[in-house]
Amino acid sequence: MANNKAYKTALKRIEDAYEANAEFIFLDSLELTEIPPEIGKLKYLKILWLKDNDLPHLPPEVCELTSLTDLDLYNNHLDELPEGIGSLKKLTNLSLAGNNLTKLPKGLFELKHLTILYLHNNRLTKVPQAIGQLGELRELFLSRNELVAVPAEIGKLSKLTHLEMSENNLEYLPRELANLENLTTLDLRKNPLPIAESILRQIKRPYLLQSVVSKGSF
Numbered sequence: 202m203a204n205n206k207a208y209k210t211a212l213k214r215i216e217d218a219y220e221a222n223a224e225f226i227f228l229d230s231l232e233l234t235e236i237p238p239e240i241g242k243l244k245y246l247k248i249l250w251l252k253d254n255d256l257p258h259l260p261p262e263v264c265e266l267t268s269l270t271d272l273d274l275y276n277n278h279l280d281e282l283p284e285g286i287g288s289l290k291k292l293t294n295l296s297l298a299g300n301n302l303t304k305l306p307k308g309l310f311e312l313k314h315l316t317i318l319y320l321h322n323n324r325l326t327k328v329p330q331a332i333g334q335l336g337e338l339r340e341l342f343l344s345r346n347e348l349v350a351v352p353a354e355i356g357k358l359s360k361l362t363h364l365e366m367s368e369n370n371l372e373y374l375p376r377e378l379a380n381l382e383n384l385t386t387l388d389l390r391k392n393p394l395p396i397a398e399s400i401l402r403q404i405k406r407p408y409l410l411q412s413v414v415s416k417g418s419f
Contacts, residue, residue: 204255207231215239218246229253229273241265252276252296264288275299275319287311298322298342310334321345321365333357344368344388356380367391 211228215237218226225248228236233254240249241262249266252275259274264285269292276299287308295312296319303324310331317340325346333354340363343351348369355364356377363386371392378384 204232204234207233208235208237212237212239215243218243224248236260236263238262244268247271259283261285267291270294282306282309284308290314295319305329307331313337316340318342328352328355330354336360339363351375353377359383362386
């Protein structure tokens with residue numbers, strides 16, 4: 202246990218939350234390298250913040266918190282996620298930004314109630330076709346990864362209003378982006394996209410060109 206004080210602080214908060222049948226717990230900014238397994242006892246928990254720690258992995262006990270609606274793992278050292286994350290069926294807000302993820306588990310795409318998904322500042326090289334299964338998504342953040350393309354299935358996210366994919370290596374955009382009729386923000390800055398503007402015109406919302414995408418941005 203690299204940081205015994207942080208662990209004890211987290212354990213005390215978990216014990217207090219258990220006694221209170223708490224619906225939220227904040228374990229952020231503690232320099233945690235591991236999470237006490239007792240967290241699995243918090244069956245009423247809806248909001249769990251674990252951001253700004255040093256976690257290298259997500260323990261299976263977190264995947265037992267099936268009442269969770271909001272899980273924040275921003276700015277840790279995660280390089281993979283357990284398949285069991287698919288058990289968190291009630292999640293609507295999931296932040297995985299600022300980690301070391303190179304791939305996403307199949308279980309992630311079983312979270313059919315997700316409305317906001319933060320994946321920016323990772324090391325992702327591809328977005329699985331299964332992204333199209335997240336039909337409730339309103340906001341998707343993919344900036345500052347290592348993406349060279351996104352799948353056509355992204356065009357199935359009909360409720361999407363906000364899509365950020367800046368600072369990747371995108372050379373291609375699927376024409377299915379034109380299906381995103383509710384899209385109001387599309388950030389493609391700092392990508393080698395020679396056909397970006399023509400794709401945006403197919404979306405038939407030229408004001409997107411005026412907001413976060415402009416000539417000279419790529």
